[in-house]
Amino acid sequence: MASVTYDHVVKRYTADLTVVKDFNVEIKDKEFMVLVGPSGCGKSTALRMLAGLEAISEGEIRIGDRVVNNVAAKDRDIAMVFQSYALYPHMSVYDNMAFPLQMQHMKKDEIEKRVKNASRILGLDNFLKRKPRALSGGQRQRVALGRAIVRSPKVFLLDEPLSNLDAKLRGQTRIELQKLHRDLETTFIYVTHDQVEAMTMGDRIAIMNAGILQQVGTPGDIYDHPANLFVAGFIGSPTMNFVPATVDNGTAKASGLEVKLPKPVSAAKGTLGFRPEAVTDRVVDGGPSMKMKVDVVERLGSDQFLYGQVGTDQVTARVDPRMSVQPGDTVQLGLDTRGLHFFDAETEKALI
């Protein structure tokens, strides 16, 4: 009932400054959609247009079947959680959460019921009388969530809600948010620049760069099949290895690596991409192999990362932590061709 559709949406500030270009996404009812991209990519603007805080220059945004281009923010039946939380500092936690309901002229006892319910869900029962300044960062964040929950909106908008929390709290809140999404059964649209948040929380992810939507898909889909060089480099940590290569008769040749492509490509030049975990410490018979001169070894206990040179290219490899390697060693590594990508040199689109 509360799907959200961006239909050829454009946001233009001046003739030369277009921050969102031809944005098309369909967000399903009850879906947790994450908009992710580097700062300044237009993701927040896309969200703010949906919230009604920015005018839409071109195109249409629909919530359910209703076009909301000219609907005031308060009538869109959405709730937004701001990065800064934007709590009303002079009001108690209770009043902060009651405010949107008072604006709807709801009855007092109904307001109380809803606020109490939200505070129970969020564990804020003991803080209802406090002012925001007497709360910790995590508690403030929950009050901001509570203010959104009480309205039982059709769509939740969250604009980088975790970026002001410390690392430990962020991990916890991430899990809490997912639970909340499951309990509330409402559409969530979540903006972040953090690909870990995107990968862990999203039912689907929409990746943006420079105002252009790059790819929409499930986290697994995007990780395994990035649509272009940008997406491949943005998602995953450590990032995917990129080595420039030429293609000759179905074989890609890089400075220190030769690999038979699993399927033919039309381009003669491009970039070969493979994630660190596609590099193996064992060379399969007849499979691709490379010699890496190791510069840095990182042991994380569960993993071991090798950073080094293959030919003239910088490559990262994730290998078995039991493999004994020292910086300065030269090791023979293999490559799992199932994790191989090839990007066109001109368009940067994924051909494999």
Added chain:
Amino acid sequence: MSVAAASPTSSVAVTWSPRWITDRLGSVVLHIVVISLTLAWTVPTLGLLITSFRLPADIANSGWWTALAPPFRFTLDNYSQMLSASNLGQGLFNSFMISIPAVIIPVTMAAFAAYAFAWMKFPGRDWIFLALVGLLAVPLQLTFIPVTTEFVKLGFTPDNLQSIGLPPFIPLWLAHAGYGLPFSIYLLSNFFRALPSDLFESAEIDGAGMLTVFFRIVVPLSVPAIASLVIFQFLWVWNDLLVALIYVGGTPNVAPVTVSLVNLVGSEGQNYQLLTAAAFFSMIVPLVVFLSLQRYFVRGILAGSVKG
């Protein structure tokens, strides 16, 4: 002065490095400047206070500081004479009748206007604001003749207003509101503009209209600015003599306490001991206003709103 002199000697043992000397010298100079400024402001006031308790004969013959040495000859006569003098009570009443609306009108108008300048978009906003700031530079005296002419033409004179049953203070309310508005709007809109925009956006999504945002968010968060503006405007109106003389003239049933005070002094400066007592007496009201509003100067009123 004793602070400045005592501190270097007391800590000779610490160190005499050049850095230490310049730091010390800096703080000594700062202390001297602050203390001299404080003295420059308070000594005349103290003189006035002491004079107000001296006998008229003594005032005429010796400086106020001589009263600090024996024989002590102080009296309350000046105060009792001043209080019994003709129409001080009427003057005080008039001062309140003038000051209260002359504070409420411009501060209220300025708050609305400042909100518009700070957070609403309308064509020409910046130019109008610039023009308003320009008005801050217009000298008060320049406006007396044209405004008085206009007031007379419109019938805004105390006698005329009273004869048709309106408060005779209207010309003063209007004049003080006009003189106070540019500064008030400037001060408040700067303050409003510094409020975090997320709050306004959040309120907009929560369904608050412009007036609700104004009354439930902007005003409560701007209490310190509004309180200081009220004090400024009140002091200015309460202490004003010139504007009152111009617009309501000597009409005694309209004139504020400042006019009554001036009339205590004879044209040749006689009775000036009464003036000193009256000055302290009239100081009580602004002092009460200041002290009662002081608790609204809250630091960090925005704490907890938008920081993590």
